[in-house]
Amino acid sequence: MSISAWLELIASGLITGGIYALVALGLNLQYGLMRILNIAHGEFLMVGAYLTWLFQTSYGLSPLLMVPVSFVVLLVLGVAVHFLCFRRLTATSPNLDVFEARGLMVAFGLMFLVQNFASWMWGGELRGYDYMTEPVKLGEAQFAANKLLVFFLALVFSGALIVLLRMTLLGKGVRALMQSPIGAQLMGIDTRRLHPLMFGIGLGLSGIAGALLSMAYTITPFMGQPYTVTALIVITLGGFGSMGGALIGGLFLGVIEALGMHFSNPSLKALLSYAIFIAVLLLRPEGLFTRKGRKA
């Protein structure tokens, strides 16, 4: 295999990995900060994808314009979902472990609810549209313009989130909450405002991912689940609660899968992903890219 073929293969893996990273970041924010294992994360991604498709095909709105719109809509939806479900759970659960278990159940319910809502609203058929599919040459290799855009934006949004968490006071508050919820509360950090907001931003990110994915793939009401599973693998790779880890983990998984598919068979892709998942859980449960005891 020539060097250019290698580079092409790795680049295609990185592009897929960028999407994985973006999906994983939102989930990581919810789980890392609030211990809400939002199994319905992929479903909200699907809502973002449908919103983009709907406005693109019905009103001819540019899918790019729908990226911020999806973010805002999903953010508001996230705050509402938190207000309706998780706020009450936080108040009634005796400790964090019970909250986590109950939250998981609620998220399962949300998954079915959102999936069936989309199915009822738009039908179960495959949908899609044509947007920026022209190939762009990068040296010897070529990639679809929409994929490059998706990769670029995935990196931008991931970077923005990491900067937000590291550089701002808000981010400091969030990280403090991740380290010690009680300590943070004692320091005057308002969890009642911060939790819904962060849950909303998590969903907003899934909305962005959905909007971006709809440019490159066909969509159905049932598209979300595999992304949730991939996101779980990625945050395990990167370390729960670690945003930088999720970004690197996503890119890493994308490259591994691309290489695996090239040298073996796409049918073995799931086997490869799960093998990595199990190996990381067994050998380095704190994640590949975190120092022990340090998060975010």
Place this chain on the structure above:
Amino acid sequence: MAQPSKRTLLKGVAATVGAAAFAPHLLAAQPPVRIGYSMSRTGPWTGGAQVSQEPNYLLWAEQQNALGGLDVKGVRRPIELVSSDDRSDTETVVRTYEKLMGSDKVDLVLPPWGSNANFAVAPLANRFGYPFLAPTALSKRLVEMKLPYFFLLLQQPKPMCDALVDMLKANGAKTIAVIYVDDLFGLENYAALRVALQGSGITMVEDKSYPAGVKDLSPVLRSMKDKNPDVFVGFTYPPDTILASKQAKEVGFNPRFFYASVGTAFQLYRNVMTPAGAEGVLGMGSWNGKTSPGAKAYFDAHTRKFGGKEPDRWASGACWAGLEILTAGVAKVGLDRKALRDYIATTRHKTIIGDIQFTGSENTATPGTVGQWQNGEFEVVWPSKVATAKLNPSKPAWK
């Protein structure tokens, strides 16, 4: 003769008015023909089921009821569809049909979507003695099971692959690369293709399987591009058909013949790839509006009822043909299911996609076909006797 009394006259008038007023109701009071089925309205099979199958059932019931009902040996009886969502789950399909045929005892059943679901219910059809005219089942093993009540309308892997290889041979193709989904559909087609390729002079340079729901095929397509085959064949399902096409365009893989399977004949394919982008793409397709006047009428009625949604140019036609066979059979022999089965098994049926005749379970009258996108329409291009357009033997570059 005495003049009719006022009372008699009144009685006569009342009877006439009464009859006129109530006669249509009396007609409608015929008990409905209850027809049951399970259909994927949620889950991964929905994309296919809601394009190729359920819209046809709804359209058919509506058309028949508009005529006063289904003709049961000369008596029109309204159709009542008894249906439920199977959530794309084989177990649910089986349980639904057991209930429909075993305890609900509906008059007739219509088949579920897809090879897997049909494979699971085929033995039940036999046990309960309900004829099944399956429009979306592709499996040699289903034919080999020799189930007298089960009929497969679609051309099976062997004739489809034979037609494809004949066409490729006639147009000088020498090398071929294949991907196939690793389930019953993909495996059987792949096996049939290997057999068809024997002695054809066409060499297989690459073959890879992939799991349903795959999100990235570009690594495979890139390595195929390096081998520069004349032909790409994908035994694919709708999302993968579109994924493979989009990614082939992305990596610049443009062989002379680009063939994909389920979904190529969908309107969605043209919408997603654009008519110019779809130009020259080959796939499984066996009819379009030009095939027959009946096909045109069906195409138009379908598009009208579902707000511009077109039937697909492969299984939708077979599904409608199956409903035509059922309609004619019930008109002739009524709802006696044994007689209906014998009628289906022994008659040469005239349908919108041409003649259909069953040898055992298999429709052996419809030849294997190849379709191709040309100027925004999916044309039948092989074999020439059923072709609606001439084959373009050199696919233009992706647009």
